[in-house]
Amino acid sequence: MENNYALYLVTDTGICPRENLLTCVEEAILGGVTMVQLREKEISSRDFYEEAAALKKITHKYQVPLIINDRLDIMLAVDADGLHIGQSDIPASVARRLIGGNKILGLSAGNLSAAQQAKLDGADYLGVGAVFPTATKQDAKFIGTETLKEIKKAVALPIVGIGGIKKENIDALYGSGIDGVAVVSAIMGSDDPRSAAVNLRACVKNF
Amino acid sequence: MENNYALYLVTDTGICPRENLLTCVEEAILGGVTMVQLREKEISSRDFYEEAAALKKITHKYQVPLIINDRLDIMLAVDADGLHIGQSDIPASVARRLIGGNKILGLSAGNLSAAQQAKLDGADYLGVGAVFPTATKQDAKFIGTETLKEIKKAVALPIVGIGGIKKENIDALYGSGIDGVAVVSAIMGSDDPRSAAVNLRACVKNF
Numbered sequence: 001m002e003n004n005y006a007l008y009l010v011t012d013t014g015i016c017p018r019e020n021l022l023t024c025v026e027e028a029i030l031g032g033v034t035m036v037q038l039r040e041k042e043i044s045s046r047d048f049y050e051e052a053a054a055l056k057k058i059t060h061k062y063q064v065p066l067i068i069n070d071r072l073d074i075m076l077a078v079d080a081d082g083l084h085i086g087q088s089d090i091p092a093s094v095a096r097r098l099i100g101g102n103k104i105l106g107l108s109a110g111n112l113s114a115a116q117q118a119k120l121d122g123a124d125y126l127g128v129g130a131v132f133p134t135a136t137k138q139d140a141k142f143i144g145t146e147t148l149k150e151i152k153k154a155v156a157l158p159i160v161g162i163g164g165i166k167k168e169n170i171d172a173l174y175g176s177g178i179d180g181v182a183v184v185s186a187i188m189g190s191d192d193p194r195s196a197a198v199n200l201r202a203c204v205k206n207f
Numbered sequence: 208m209e210n211n212y213a214l215y216l217v218t219d220t221g222i223c224p225r226e227n228l229l230t231c232v233e234e235a236i237l238g239g240v241t242m243v244q245l246r247e248k249e250i251s252s253r254d255f256y257e258e259a260a261a262l263k264k265i266t267h268k269y270q271v272p273l274i275i276n277d278r279l280d281i282m283l284a285v286d287a288d289g290l291h292i293g294q295s296d297i298p299a300s301v302a303r304r305l306i307g308g309n310k311i312l313g314l315s316a317g318n319l320s321a322a323q324q325a326k327l328d329g330a331d332y333l334g335v336g337a338v339f340p341t342a343t344k345q346d347a348k349f350i351g352t353e354t355l356k357e358i359k360k361a362v363a364l365p366i367v368g369i370g371g372i373k374k375e376n377i378d379a380l381y382g383s384g385i386d387g388v389a390v391v392s393a394i395m396g397s398d399d400p401r402s403a404a405v406n407l408r409a410c411v412k413n414f
Contacts, residue, residue, distance in 0.1 A: 044295040045277055070252055073280035077301045088251040094284045 001063050001081065003104060004034040005125060005160050005180030006204045007197065009187055010069070011038050016188040022054055024193045029062045031197025033187070034180070037084050037106075039069035052078040067106060072098055082106060084127065087114075092121035106160075110141050115151045115159075123157060127182055130163025131173070135185065145172055152177040161207075170203045178207045208270050208288065210311060211241040212332060212367050212387030213411045214404065216394055217276070218245050223395040229261055231400045236269045238404025240394070241387070244291050244313075246276035259285040274313060279305055289313060291334065294321075299328035313367075317348050322358045322366075330364060334389055337370025338380070342392065352379055359384040368414075377410045385414045 009028050016024045025036055036059050040048050052066075052074050059066040065081035068074050072095055075083045082104025085095055096105055107123040109115035115126055128151055133142050142163070152159045161173055162182035170181065181204060190196035216235050223231045232243055243266050247255050259273075259281050266273040272288035275281050279302055282290045289311025292302055303312055314330040316322035322333055335358055340349050349370070359366045368380055369389035377388065388411060397403035 045292075045297050046295045049297045049301070071280060072283070073278060073297065073305070076279070076305050077297050085252075088253045090252050090256045090280065090284050094256070098280070098283050 001065055003065060003124075003158070005158050006034045007032055007201050008035040008037065008160050008162075008180050008182040009033040009197075010162070010182050010184045011036070011040075012184045012188050013040065013043075015185055016193075018051070021051065022058060024188060025055060026058050026062075027192075027194040028187050028197045029059070029064050031187075031194035032201030033064065033197050035065050035067065037067040037069055037182070038080075040071075045071075045073070048074050049077050052080060056080060065104060067104060075099065075103070082124070084108070092118065092123065096122040109151065110143060111147065112151055112154060115155045115157075119155050119157055125158040125160060125179070126151070126155065127160050127162045128178075129161060129182075131161045132164030132169055134164035145176055148173070148178055149176045167199050167203060170200070173207050174205070176207050180204065180207075208272055210272060210331070210365070212365050213241045214239055214408050215242040215244065215367050215369075215387050215389040216240040216404075217369070217389050217391045218243070218247075219391045219395050220247065220250075222392055223400075225258070228258065229265055231395060232262060233265050233269075234399075234401040235394050235404045236266070236271050238394075238401035239408030240271065240404050242272050242274065244274040244276055244389070245287075247278075252278075252280070255281050256284050259287060263287060272311060274311060282306065282310070289331070291315070299325065299330065303329035316358065317350060318354065319358055319361060322362045322364075326362050326364055332365040332367060332386070333358070333362065334367050334369045335385075336368060336389075338368045339371030339376055341371035352383055355380070355385055356383045374406050374410060377407070380414050381412075383414050387411065387414075 056066050067082040067084050068080045069084050070089045084106035086108040104124045106125050107118040108127045109118050158179040160180045160182045161178050165181045166186040187193050187196045274289040274291050275287045276291050277296045291313035293315040311331045313332050314325035315334045316325050365386040367387045367389045368385050372388045373393040394400050394403045
């Protein structure tokens with residue numbers, strides 16, 4: 001399984017109801033999504049586990065890596081491909097020790113020093129944002145494309161831009177050098193996630 | 208470190224505010240608590256991790272095992288002594304595989320067949336209840352002391368009664384054969400957790 005960060009889908013059951021999640025993700029993969037992150041907050045551990053196990057069957061059918069947000073226990077329990085953690089999750093160095101060297105560890109970074117620290121902490125890739133203002137994560141700090149470019153230049157890791165990215169603004173990212181874009185609403189919020197993914201994927205070139 | 212289930216404290220930051228948690232637990236241990244379970248629901252993974260790490264320093268100072276409720280990731284991250292899971296957590300067999308054979312695995316059981324299944328799933332002890340009606344877990348089914356006795360007779364595991372147990376009703380458990388009592392409010396809700404523990408411990412004899 002290749003780690004292709006080009007079009008990275010982050011789920012949100014606030015946008016796409018839980019009962020539609022598997023269908024939505026499968027459609028998105030068929031449309032060109034290259035990586036999937038399952039993000040759940042208000043859910044029991046059992047339900048999260050069941051959902052992750054079901055989603056893994058789909059992602060693996062298409063050889064797309066499945067990353068679990070925050071919950072290292074769920075990641076281990078379903079043997080997902082990786083873990084994505086932020087500042088309010090367990091420390092990255094602890095996570096790396098517990099998941100081992102063969103799993104993907106993604107870290108969130110909102111500025112250059114956080115990105116540099118994340119590399120030291122053993123990240124395999126960085127989610128950097130919020131690139132544009134976003135309704136999905138209203139507390140996210142808006143960083144703009146210049147910081148994205150600066151981080152990509154300074155930190156030798158795959159960089160995925162996240163936050164408010166959509167077909168209409170993606171061209172602002174050309175020249176930033178990033179490795180891919182992560183989207184939530186632009187796919188999960190679409191009536192036709194497959195077409196949404198096709199359209200976005202067509203815009204994902206060499207940034 | 209000995210696994211003594213006699214007086215098993217389960218934390219609840221709804222009853223004892225988070226800023227008082229460490230002091231409250233230390234006082235309770237000084238009063239005679241023999242095992243501590245950290246239970247947190249509405250908290251970030253980072254805060255749960257920090258709290259568990261701080262609590263472990265206290266429990267280990269007194270050679271009292273620390274059990275983490277639900278969150279296997281937190282248990283692994285702080286290398287706690289065990290994990291307690293219920294029906295809405297990850298499956299017990301998966302948990303046992305991930306924590307290994309040397310950690311304590313506690314399971315909740317509300318009836319005889321659940322208790323028998325829990326033994327098959329690899330439990331080291333069972334939390335059985337709710338023995339008495341309880342305000343802490345209002346959705347808990349009240350099982351009464353006869354079921355407790357029946358489970359203790361049928362299942363060869365340490366059995367800890369839980370749910371509404373206090374000094375005033377603990378004598379109803381004599382003759383049940385259980386190995387200990389788990390309490391939340393009776394200690395966490397007291398102005399003087401040490402005295403509360405002393406008084407309860409004095410009632411914990413051979414059930």
